Amino acid sequence: MTTVIGWIRGRHDVMREAGMAGAERGPRERMVFSAAQLIRREGVGSTGMREVAAHARAPRGSLQHYFPDGKEQLVNEAVGWAGRYAGNRVARFLAALPEPTPSGLFSEMVRQWTDEYETEGFDGGCPVAAATVDRARTADSTRQAAEAAFTRWTGAVAGALADMGVPEERSRPLATLMISSLEGAILIARAERSVRALTTAVRELGPLLDAAVTRPATDGGTGEAAGS
Amino acid sequence: MTTVIGWIRGRHDVMREAGMAGAERGPRERMVFSAAQLIRREGVGSTGMREVAAHARAPRGSLQHYFPDGKEQLVNEAVGWAGRYAGNRVARFLAALPEPTPSGLFSEMVRQWTDEYETEGFDGGCPVAAATVDRARTADSTRQAAEAAFTRWTGAVAGALADMGVPEERSRPLATLMISSLEGAILIARAERSVRALTTAVRELGPLLDAAVTRPATDGGTGEAAGS
DNA sequence: CGGCTACTATGACAGTGGTCATACCGAGGG
DNA sequence: CCCTCGGTATGACCACTGTCATAGTAGCCG
Numbered sequence: 108m109t110t111v112i113g114w115i116r117g118r119h120d121v122m123r124e125a126g127m128a129g130a131e132r133g134p135r136e137r138m139v140f141s142a143a144q145l146i147r148r149e150g151v152g153s154t155g156m157r158e159v160a161a162h163a164r165a166p167r168g169s170l171q172h173y174f175p176d177g178k179e180q181l182v183n184e185a186v187g188w189a190g191r192y193a194g195n196r197v198a199r200f201l202a203a204l205p206e207p208t209p210s211g212l213f214s215e216m217v218r219q220w221t222d223e224y225e226t227e228g229f230d231g232g233c234p235v236a237a238a239t240v241d242r243a244r245t246a247d248s249t250r251q252a253a254e255a256a257f258t259r260w261t262g263a264v265a266g267a268l269a270d271m272g273v274p275e276e277r278s279r280p281l282a283t284l285m286i287s288s289l290e291g292a293i294l295i296a297r298a299e300r301s302v303r304a305l306t307t308a309v310r311e312l313g314p315l316l317d318a319a320v321t322r323p324a325t326d327g328g329t330g331e332a333a334g335s
Numbered sequence: 336m337t338t339v340i341g342w343i344r345g346r347h348d349v350m351r352e353a354g355m356a357g358a359e360r361g362p363r364e365r366m367v368f369s370a371a372q373l374i375r376r377e378g379v380g381s382t383g384m385r386e387v388a389a390h391a392r393a394p395r396g397s398l399q400h401y402f403p404d405g406k407e408q409l410v411n412e413a414v415g416w417a418g419r420y421a422g423n424r425v426a427r428f429l430a431a432l433p434e435p436t437p438s439g440l441f442s443e444m445v446r447q448w449t450d451e452y453e454t455e456g457f458d459g460g461c462p463v464a465a466a467t468v469d470r471a472r473t474a475d476s477t478r479q480a481a482e483a484a485f486t487r488w489t490g491a492v493a494g495a496l497a498d499m500g501v502p503e504e505r506s507r508p509l510a511t512l513m514i515s516s517l518e519g520a521i522l523i524a525r526a527e528r529s530v531r532a533l534t535t536a537v538r539e540l541g542p543l544l545d546a547a548v549t550r551p552a553t554d555g556g557t558g559e560a561a562g563s
Numbered sequence: 564c565g566g567c568t569a570c571t572a573t574g575a576c577a578g579t580g581g582t583c584a585t586a587c588c589g590a591g592g593g
Numbered sequence: 594c595c596c597t598c599g600g601t602a603t604g605a606c607c608a609c610t611g612t613c614a615t616a617g618t619a620g621c622c623g
Contacts, residue, residue, distance in 0.1 A: 155611085
């Protein structure tokens with residue numbers, strides 16, 4: 108698998124470049140990726156299948172071929188993709204930190220969003236959040252996909268916290284708190300068209316996170332955050 | 336329709352909060368209220384105007400009469416209603432606390448959601464969040480309505496924190512953090528069909544909030560949180 | 564070559580959505 | 594009595610949407 112870095116911020120022009128060069132991704136994955144892109148901007152309800160195909164520069168006929176269960180399947184796979192992406196990204200954040208601390212990790216997680224908002228505007232949100240808001244009640248398979256995405260993401264963060272010396276019984280709750288705060292701050296940031304809520308979260312939550320470290324960090328371990 | 340039955344249940348407390356006790360307000364306000372109810376369950380895109388009218392037991396013809404600017408206007412007013420509701424609710428939480436503390440307020444805010452989820456299931460979310468996810472990019476007036484709702488809500492919480500002795504320069508950031516965490520935890524709770532994320536937020540965040548109190552609480556003051 | 568499989572290409576269909584046009588009703592006022 | 598006006602009642606329109614049916618193409622295999 109080639110680098111997934113930066114794909115979240117890529118649009119179709121970037122995608123075409125990445126698609127033409129190097130190991131070509133099939134139209135199927137392009138459609139899943141495009142679905143995630145569109146969903147996180149417009150929500151599930153306002154994202155049409157024809158629109159996904161066009162965005163992915165994939166033939167419309169491929170929709171029924173690759174996703175015989177229709178939109179629900181496509182949405183579920185987009186959510187799954189987003190969950191894997193977020194989970195894998197944690198390991199990358201850790202690698203980028205000179206010396207890993209909980210607040211440093213959280214700061215990196217938030218910075219991904221402030222960077223995007225400052226360079227590309229406030230159009231995008233989290234596709235998992237969008238799927239939850241739009242489909243949690245009506246499509247249980249989508250709700251499960253969102254649950255799995257949050258679980259994977261939380262597991263990656265919790266594993267990272269544990270490696271930093273956060274006791275086991277607090278690593279998962281703190282990971283959940285980090286993701287909760289991040290998701291809510293994303294919401295507020297989009298509504299306000301300002302990164303204020305995001306920077307506030309990292310500033311106010313940082314000390315609390317670092318205070319949870321009770322023993323020295325395990326040196327090797329980013330293993331838990333690794334994904335496929 | 337089963338949705339109507341679900342709506343009747345637990346309607347009274349909410350309507351009392353909204354200032355709709357006893358003498359029924361006109362069909363206009365019922366429609367705004369119904370729109371908020373439906374949006375927070377299904378999202379904006381999946382909520383139809385005919386559905387709103389039916390839910391509010393209002394004639395369909397009244398839609399174009401009361402909301403000549405169409406769905407966007409109705410959604411915006413529903414979001415505004417939700418913002419006022421959330422803001423006003425803060426004062427009520429304060430009154431219910433024997434001795435007001437930041438963690439106590441946050442606990443009450445969260446408890447409203449855990450109570451609902453435990454008694455009525457995980458069907459509902461926050462209508463402001465839904466409007467943001469579904470319309471922030473496409474309908475700027477709705478985005479502004481969501482911004483105003485968050486601002487009002489945050490102002491009420493920040494005012495309450497200030498009255499409890501939280502320094503001015505931290506009351507608003509902490510209020511934002513509380514609302515961010517709550518919104519994100521609501522999202523995760525719906526995806527997981529579990530109140531875990533909600534209870535986690537209050538448990539992990541509570542001490543941080545209380546630690547921000549630096550001077551004794553002002554005795555009288557819930558004034559800032561009062562609304563129209 | 565025929566046949567098989569993977570994929571693409573369209574057109575149609577049935578449903579739904581928001582919106583508009585238009586007509587109707589009842590009460591108040593002149 | 595008619596005229597107005599807030600409010601109600603429908604039916605129609607049109608732009609979709611997701612889905613399906615069906616036919617077509619390209620390539621591999623035998």
